[in-house]
């Protein structure tokens with residue numbers, strides 16, 4: 284489990300008075316604007332160029348490998364040609380499941396949002412409870428560790444049996460997939476609240492209620508967000524698989540449908556979209572954690 | 583200065599039990615501290631100084647004996663015995679201001695208005711020269727500054743006794759000297775009763791009215807109490823050649839390094 288807390292290096296102590304001015308004053312001129320601009324651009328280029336170059340190389344390789352006669356997968360040029368209409372108009376809606384990419388992704392994200400929000404709330408609450416007690420922690424941790432390894436899809440038949448409806452079943456699968464890392468990380472965070480903070484709280488006599496809001500939650504935020512990040516990644520993994528089985532509008536079933544009608548190019552575009560959305564979700568949660576924890580959470 | 587007993591230790595003893603093994607850390611600690619007095623506890627590392635301070639702070643319960651503050655038994659932590667911790671113990675998600683404010687809000691919830699609490703916090707931050715850094719977070723300030731905030735937070739509780747556990751132990755010599763001067767200045771102005779733990783002989787002599795020297799553990803107790811007869815205000819520079827200063831220093835060193843030498847051990 285990745286630890287959420289970055290080791291914060293103690294800052295160099297600079298409380299001492301400045302040494303007498305034996306050093307000559309340095310000229311305090313800022314570099315001219317053009318020079319600074321050039322610096323910024325060259326820095327941006329240094330970061331952006333490697334991924335662009337690597338992407339170009341990989342696509343060229345793909346083009347090379349798949350454009351030979353008898354290739355079973357389309358080269359990128361053909362993918363682009365096949366799916367151009369689909370890419371440029373993500374908002375069309377011809378009824379049924381014949382919709383643009385936007386609608387599929389939005390539907391999938393909607394399911395993830397509900398399932399993941401439930402998992403976040405329940406996971407944090409349970410994590411705090413479990414973390415309060417060494418006994419509960421010892422008793423429940425092995426159970427959680429086993430449950431969290433169950434693949435998302437393995438829950439699906441069970442939840443279909445329970446809910447008898449596709450939509451809540453998919454949401455339940457998201458929930459049950461993403462809740463474990465949230466519980467586990469939150470409870471570890473609560474366990475790891477430094478004794479120092481407890482001492483401070485004891486001296487100023489915080490009630491348990493104040494302790495929860497003023498110490499437990501803020502101290503645990505970095506851990507919670509580590510759990511949430513893992514959780515959101517898992518739920519995005521799970522939704523695609525679950526949608527393949529339950530059908531309806533959604534990026535998962537879109538892929539399944541494309542496969543059934545042999546639209547391989549559509550599948551490839553959908554994969555790219557899924558990857559990008561998953562990446563954005565991860566960044567979003569990380570950024571949220573960074574803001575909420577005032578920069579003490581890893582991003 | 584009122585020298586009648588304010589804080590008193592009576593036959594305080596402390597044993598830690600780990601499984602079947604019981605270690606007696608403190609035995610028969612008897613001490614009386616007057617109101618407004620500045621008392622240092624000095625002793626080799628591991629002898630039980632922190633344990634003693636935590637008993638006064640209410641964070642630990644003594645196994646035998648009692649500590650009394652103004653005649654009342656001390657049995658739980660509270661803001662009347664504010665602690666300055668060695669590792670500053672600031673809450674990293676709060677600003678400098680917020681770290682002091684959380685204590686003030688709690689302690690003076692009923693007795694001060696929000697505006698008065700704000701002024702109170704700012705006043706304490708000014709006292710430790712941290713007012714201009716009020717919006718910084720702990721990771722943005724130096725170790726010495728953190729310790730200043732820790733002191734401000736403790737002072738802000740308007741404690742009857744200020745407890746300091748090696749407050750400057752982790753600081754470099756220059757920063758430490760600065761903070762010692764600040765503490766002396768604050769003590770002169772507010773007249774707090776202070777119990778400070780230290781292992782620095784010069785610090786003890788410079789700051790204290792009395793120095794309590796502890797024997798080595800296990801079963802550590804008070805070996806000797808030295809009264810420092812130096813008039814206040816004290817100035818570091820003038821003291822270097824002062825006869826009384828030199829005598830006190832020599833007495834503490836003699837106690838620590840000749841009569842109660844630290845037992846050899848892996849350190």
Ligand SMILES: Nc1ncnc2c1ncn2[C@@H]1O[C@H](COP(=O)(O)OP(=O)(O)O)[C@@H](O)[C@H]1O
Nearest residue numbers: 598599607626627628629630631632633634799
């Ligand atoms: N909670 C505890 N359980 C067991 N032993 C402890 C505990 N706290 C302190 N001790 C022991 O008590 C002795 C004194 O510790 P401490 O008061 O921290 O010493 P000092 O502050 O003088 O360096 C040490 O030997 C330490 O190992």
Ligand SMILES: [Mg+2]
Nearest residue numbers: 631632633747
């Ligand atoms: Mg100690």
